[in-house]
Amino acid sequence: MLDVIKEDLKYDFLTNIFYREEYFDKGIRIPLPFPYSYYDETEKKISIFERKIGTKKVDLAEECVLVFPWHRKRMRENIKNIGSNEFIYDEYNHFAHYFSPVNICFVYNGMHSTSAGVGFKKGFIEAVEYDITGLFEHVHTDGLYWYNSHNNTKLEDELLDFRIGIIYELSKLKYQIEKGLE
Template structure:
C-alpha cells in the first residue's frame, strides 16, 4: 500500500492538464477508429462522459476539505464555457445572451459543479440538510445548465446546494443554455478556449481540463448522431 501511494504521487507530479486532456482524447480517437458501429461508439462515449462528470462533480465539491481555509469573501470562479465567441465572419456572439429555458436539476443525479468556500457555512448546512429536506429557494439558489454536455454550474447558494448534493436530496432550477452553438466556432486544447476560425485564444480561461474533455467528446457525439439522421 505504501509503495502504491508513492507511485501515485510520482505520477501526479509529472502529469499536467494538457497531457491528461490529450490522453483522454487519444482514448476517444481509438474508440472511433476501432469501433465500427455508431451504436458502440456512442455507448462508449456516453460511458466516458458519465465517469468524467462524476469525477469533476465531486472534485469541485470536496475542495473545501483538501485546501487551506478560505477567506470569507468567497471565490471568484470562471464560467465553464466562454461568455463570448466569434463566428466565421468575426461577429461576436454569446450563448448567455440567448433566451434561457428553465431546467429542473436533480441534485442526486446531475453533474452539478459547486464551489463551497466557507467552513462555518458548510458545517451549518450539513447539519441542517442532514436532518431536514433540501428546500429550493429561487432567490438564493442560482445556476446555469448547459445542454447537451449536461453540466450545471452553481453561482449562488453554494453551501446549501453542496449539502444537498452530498446527501442526494432535492432539486434546483437553472437557466438552460445550448452549447451546440459553440461547436462550429470554438475548440480547446485542455488549457484554453480558441476561436476555430483563426486559432486565437478567447478571453475566458478554461475552468478545468475535464470540462474541455466533456465539451470535445460531446461535440464528437453530436456529429455522430447528426450524421446518423
C-alpha cells in the first residue's frame, strides 16, 4: 500500500500545474516533506540533515520523486524536449534530497526538466541521501500537523500533505517491526 500512496502523491503534485492555475499565480513555497528539525526527550534540537548517508542515484521511473514545477511555459518546453529526447542529469541544475527509509526524493532545483523526466519515466538524478529514522522516536503526525512525541506540542513545520503523514507513519511502523522495536 505504501507504493500506491506514493504514486498517488507523486502524480498529484506533478499535475497541479495543469489543473490548478490559481495555485501558481500566487507564487508557491514548497516546504520539505518532513520537519527540518525536531526535539529529542531532553529538548535538544536536531536537524534532519545531520544524518547524511551519501549520494543516491534516483530512477525517475521507479522512485517516489516529489517535484513542483511552477511555470507552465517552461513545463511545456521541457515536455516537448524530454518527450523526443532522453532526460540528462545535470549536476549543476538538478538538486534533491532523498529521505531513507521512507524512500521519498524531494527535488528543489531543476523542477521542470525533472518533472518531464518523471512524467515520461526517463532518466535519473542524484540526490543527497539522509537517514530520517531519528525522527521516528521523536515525531508523529495526525495527518494535519507534526508533533513532538515527548510533549505532544506542534512543530513549526507544516505537514505538506496528509499522504506524507500516512507514508511516514507506515514507514515508521515498518521500521519498528523490522528492528524488533514493537
